[in-house]
Amino acid sequence: MRSLFHEELDFISDQLVRMSRMAAEALERATRSLLEADLELAEQVITDDEEIDAVRRDLENRAIDVLARQQPVATDLRQLVTALRMCADLERSGDLARHVAKLARMRYPLVAVPDDLRPIVKEMSVLAEEMIVRAGEVVAAHDPSGAAELQSRDDGMDRLHREVFRLLLDHDTERGRQEVVDMTLLGRYYERYADHAVSVAIRVVFLVTGSWHDEQVPLSDAGRVHRAEP
């Protein structure tokens, strides 16, 4: 029989998985609002971000409440502190989806993304959504091998990010400056979103290995950013 404490940990883990799905849905809708200049959808994504924030608040309150009441040590303590960190990553992913939606809203009725960049924006979004869902699965399964998988997918994100810069700077194509500014920001949003997915998965490694720090896990590189240099 599971103790009350472990039931509470299970609940917290379920909420992390839920947040990862909410963040994936937010990005899918944000990208759709961006590519279709769908103002209503963009507004919805912006408003719905409050729901992710609310799940985070509830999760944090519970985790801290459990910390105070049960005074866990060792692995149990590590689980709770790790959950607090993961929910910060997942909430931030939701924020980045909201930024995409805000950019869509700002350019409406225009489409912020030039035609030749539509496929790559779509591709970045789908990859980022898959990564955050996978990060949620890795959390649920306590699967440390997921971190390496997520990092390998993140290399794919970095390649796409570099390709965005290449396309933006290609002088055979006419570009407006606003277009260059917007695409630079969008590229960064998708890349950072993916970084948070990697970060969540890496935290599972600490949980299982007992190390607290991504910096000490050789396969970790989630802290590294700006890899797809402009």
Place this chain on the structure above:
Amino acid sequence: MRSLFHEELDFISDQLVRMSRMAAEALERATRSLLEADLELAEQVITDDEEIDAVRRDLENRAIDVLARQQPVATDLRQLVTALRMCADLERSGDLARHVAKLARMRYPLVAVPDDLRPIVKEMSVLAEEMIVRAGEVVAAHDPSGAAELQSRDDGMDRLHREVFRLLLDHDTERGRQEVVDMTLLGRYYERYADHAVSVAIRVVFLVTGSWHDEQVPLSDAGRVHRAEP
């Protein structure tokens, strides 16, 4: 006489102040390396970021160790959890300074910042450095009024950020596309750095008021980003 527990809390608070100063120094040097195309200085900033990361690791280890050994509740527990969050913000500020230095390194021997944007980049950097140092002071003094002050300074940062976009999009000035990409990223780095300073100061409000969540503190807006819309 202070208890051992409170001495440990004081030490953790001192380390947070130390991190804020390290992050300020990193940004000052990164901006100098950027504006002067100083490759050696840029390399130093990039390397020295590991020191900030090391202070964070040490601080986290201590905080978690205290959590496990002393099993604090109420205000004491809140202090430790808040310290963990603050050190994540401060470490991220250091990362953003490193991004500025990496951009300087990437463009060397060229200067990434066009002449007419030098004054505003310098101004953003000085403001951001002042904000993070002030955030450290707010932590040391447990001064909840500091959050409002930091937010007001952050409004200044947003104005500067908007001005960067205005200058970038001003069609009376010739701009290369690489310049537009670089300045868009740089503007975002300084703005995000300042957001982390605000976030640190707001966490002091939770400490003092007993609320856990920036979202519930009316004066808080640190989670809001992309205010200086492109």
